[in-house]
Amino acid sequence: MAADYDPRIVALYDRANPDGPDHDYYRALANRKNAQRILDLGCGTGILTVSFVSPGRSVVGVDPSPSMLAYARQRPGADNVTWIHGKATALAEGEFDFMVMTGNVAQHIIDPQWELSLNALRKAAAEGAVLAFESRNPSARAWEKWAGEAPESSQTPYGVLTEWCQTEVLDEHNVLLRSFNRFEATGELHVEENVLAFRSERQIRAQLAEAGFEVRAVYSDWKSTEFSADKPLMVFEAVAV
8 A cells, every 4th residue: 555645636535536425325324323422444535524523423533644634634624523543453442333434445454454453443332333334346346447447637726637547456355456646737647556355245244243243234335225246336234242
């Protein structure tokens, strides 16, 4: 994984990853569960994190990227969030009743760090706490589609930016994603490398159970449609037991 992100890429992140139906789903779930102590692990720019804030709630955003957190701290409403630079292992025990990992954050945590993160989340969870996150179904082989896409250019506050990617299958579960960002005005080329873990539904269920979570539902979209093996998205809802 890249040590950190170019601040210009961070500033443009929400443009490619705007507030949408995925965030609506997580907010609605938090409300249904009457969540009072919320963790957003891998919060990134904090676009969803700040929207969890409401009277009587405590909200914590955790991310390993200093530049992402610097951006998040400047958002309107950021003063109502506790921001932590780090990973799940930095969390206190029994602190949260609702925890999320959004934007496919779960895939950025490769084994064995993934198992360690799930164990840390269980320790940070109050009894009965909800853990919700999404992950791509490996059967859909999304990396093949990404690698086949042509470079795309767009106008940004920093001039024209051209983006494309390359992928490399490392083993049965992991894919190396190289993201290229070229600022045409200067010719600067920034390359980010991330290893993404593509885990099956069965594997994730087993890992959650091992960590002390019980899967209550797996959906294939943001409308809570029951997951089937031919769908590209898996949305997990689990409970700390």
